[in-house]
Amino acid sequence: MGRSPCCAKVGLNRGPWSVHEDQILTSYIKTHGEGKWRNLPQKAGLRRCGKSCRLRWLNYLRPDIKRGNISKEEEELIIRLHKLLGNRWSLIAGRLPGRTDNEIKNYWNTNMSKKLQGKKAQKQFNTTKDKNPEEVPQEKKLDRTHVFQTRAVRCTKVILPFQEGNQMYTNNLELALDGKRSPPFSPQRFMDESSNFLMDFEIGELFMSDVLNSDVLQVHCDGIQATDNEGENNSSACSDNLFLGNEMLQDSPNKALFESNGALELQKLCSFLDSEDEWIESQ
């Protein structure tokens, strides 16, 4: 049932790697280089699955792996990057030389998640997530300052929509989707407007390209319906804020908050907008 395994597991070693296996793998990769993981075990004479070899090399045997505890500076960076990117461990690891995504993920799960427990947003989410949407009183539905957490999903484009005057960003978005206009994005203005937040991230080509390639969708929204962690429609959120991941870059006139936790699919965004329009019309 389901997907076939990546390789025939019969007769393969599992569990912790022995010193001897490490030596074989290291020696083979030093000679032949990385890649071709599927065939590597056979060629190297290892009774391991290719995936397992890849993981062992990337997370443990690579010569540039940094050993030892996460420093205070690294921890601060992890927190900031997590705020920005969510659970995109490989992206976070990419900005911490010598650290692996697995290591950072483990560190986060064992240390940081504890420290950050009890956050207001999480608390608020938890108090409402179990309720049947039908049971939510109407005044709650109308509460556009309601804070909730959405599940991060990948999107294929980055949109950095800026509002010019009262122009609805949706106009720009639709045109961008139709290919009639570039996504409404001005790097210079983006940096100007968000300089306080981004200052600590060494703004530069590298960072900007990271952002642009990171699937992070920034939404400057004027009314958008989102789903909660359970994938159910939640109450509407209205915001004049600009977000980078979870980070609010501008104060909203109505102090409303929409947390996208990193990303929304463009298709979902469009359907949210449609449903939001219907909702507004029905009021």
Add this chain to the structure above:
DNA sequence: AATTCTTCCAACCGCCAAGTT
């Protein structure tokens, strides 16, 4: 000293996207 509980992290798993045939 023995047992139970908790923490930590290496390794595994399934899914996905990109590349190839």
Add this chain to the structure above:
DNA sequence: AAACTTGGCGGTTGGAAGAAT
């Protein structure tokens, strides 16, 4: 265009080690 392969990712697990009883 469809099927298949491959590499990469994030979530989860299991067991070793340490702490508590």
